[in-house]
Amino acid sequence: MSTGTETIVAAPDAEVPPTVGGRVRKKLTSRTASAVSLVIALLWTVPTIGVLVSSIRPENEIKSNGWWNFFANPQFTLENYEQVLFGSRSASGGLAGYFINSLVITIPSVLFPLAFCALAAYALAWTRFRGRDWVYIGIFALQIVPLQMALIPLLSFFNYGVSLGGVQLLPAWDLDGPAKFITVWFAHTCFALPLGIFLLHNFMAELPGDLVEAAKVDGASHSKIFRSVVLPLIVPALASFAIFQFLWVWNDLLVALIFAGGPKNAPLTVRLAELAGNRGNEWQRLTAAAFVSIIVPLTVFLSLQRYFVRGLLAGSVKG
């Protein structure tokens, strides 16, 4: 790849910076590039601003004209937020309670796959055993299985257990009430493993072998190497995977609908989907609700974006 680009861009120019990366960087820091990226950023933000403006307009205004009319005829209300956040029971929001559910679902659903993927990726990258590559290819290939296909089998695995030819191999889980969160964590962890292992494995495999060798010579065990050498080095990759997984779980509707079992365990997304009312007649609430649900992912992304960018780049443009 790099050689190909080099031949194309290598023009007989006196001030050509020595590397392709340097050239690209120079091109991207020019004034036009900045202006273009500014315009793109603005364009991307317009819909979000529209949602924000819409969420503070009165119902009749929202329903009768577009959000940009706000600037010509500003009418401000917090009624939508009030309804969405503190409305009673089934009627209107009560989002506050669902917010907690969302956190209870999301945090373990990020931490479990993070732990499992890091361990599995280490094993696949730095321990030697027969068939290692095939195991890795198998896990990699599992990414193409759409999660929708696994819904019913997984659900019946929880509810009926596993039986083969009439012999019960695993019992049903028989979970009820808040314990149903476990099934949601389980499902999210399962669905996250293939991609997570793949991402972290690639990152770990690129660590210099000398480091691990040196630690081995010093008499470190695998668990010691994993904790003291590998783990500190893969933090950017872990962080970027954590963000991916966090956003995915936070925004997930399907898995929660099926596995959370009932309104008491439902996360924000499930509630959001119902907020518009039976026949979509209460859709003025949606913008406010969307903003409530956007806050957490936005905070997570902004506070971790440094890792995110570093982690992504570290995986892709090395050498």
Place this chain on the structure above:
Amino acid sequence: MASHRQRRLLAFSGAVVMALTVAACGGGESDNTSEGKLDTPECAAYKDYTGISGETVTIYSPIRDAEAGLLEDAWKTFADCTGVKIEYEGSGEFEAQLKVRVEGGDAPDLAFIPQPGLLEFFAKGGKLKAAGEKTKAMATQNFSPDWLKYGTVNGSLYGAPLGANVKSFVWYSPSLFKEKGWKVPTTWDEMIKLSDTMVAANLKPWCAGIGSQDATGWPATDWIEDVLLREQGPDVYDQWVTHAIPFNDPRIVSATDRVGSILKNEKYVNGGIGGVKSIATTTFQDGGLPVVQKKCGMHRQASFYANQWPKGTKVAEDGDAFAFYLPAIDPAKGKPVLGGGEFVGAFTDTPAVQAVQTYLASPDFANSRAKLNNWISANKGLDVANVSNPIDKVAVGILQDSGAVFRFDGSDLMPAAVGANSFWKGMTNWINGTDTKATLDFIEGTWPK
């Protein structure tokens, strides 16, 4: 240095998880094991529902949000008196979710199923339990055979009807009609004549919108069903729904063309919105709004459209919006009513589940729910005096009219491949310019063999 910070981050997130787990566990609701208060005088109506105290019955339904809250209010006294605990869950993804849950072994005890076709699917698959003796007796006593037929599979009753809605309504603006001196039409010909009068008065007489995300097209299928029922009568309608006659039968073509003479007539539509094709791009929620803006004369839509009017709209015979019964074409064929409703099917048959199922079919529940507004039922025991909404009063009147011939929304009865797919798509293309014959041929071709 960096690792120090990370360790602190890890410790922090660990602490958050712990705190949340504690909060989640500690937040369990106080267990009120009410033993039931069946002896008290206010519970006299429920004295037959004994022995179900402390049991939990789960209900899954497509009814959600405010209307779900009203349902819970309606059975609250029953639940308090008998001590049964009803856990209700409403979802917009009901149809797809129910199948997944039933397949995965996570079926609810009761489900409010709005499509008789889906009810039949579960009944034939052996998933639904036939209604118990008491439920059956209660349902037979309170609902007409027209309704019970749709909850019956292979001769046994699986679902008792619950709520109902009437689709054969035309919304109009009473104040505009009064202003112009127009009268509510009582025959089809009068209605067409009135349309022409409106055209002469420089007003587009009809407006419509069939957009509804992945269900775009359904309001147009209601039009066809309503007109077919009026033009050919209930027998042809039943044959059409069960595919005893092909979808592109000449009689269906004639009914579709009659709808086309309104919906595809540039002179008639689309009042306040645009041309014929704007019908396909307008959502059904917005389709009738020009009526109150007096930019459109009439809008055919079900009674539930009452909830769509902007806040402050007076829905009454002397108000800003009201509806009249879509008149019959041939009065000799009776008074056809197109409608829909839910059926309460049971996936388990414990005494508690059957008791709740029986209660939901009783006039007591119908009246209790109707008093809370915005709801009607075909239950014969429903007292019109308990219905406060003027439009709902008219709807109950139509449902309880002995001359009424009730037929369920046909697209809910047809196989899903047609009723929830090609029929919708076909009608959307039809609005967009495909001719009637090509449309009906296409739908006929998709009917499962």
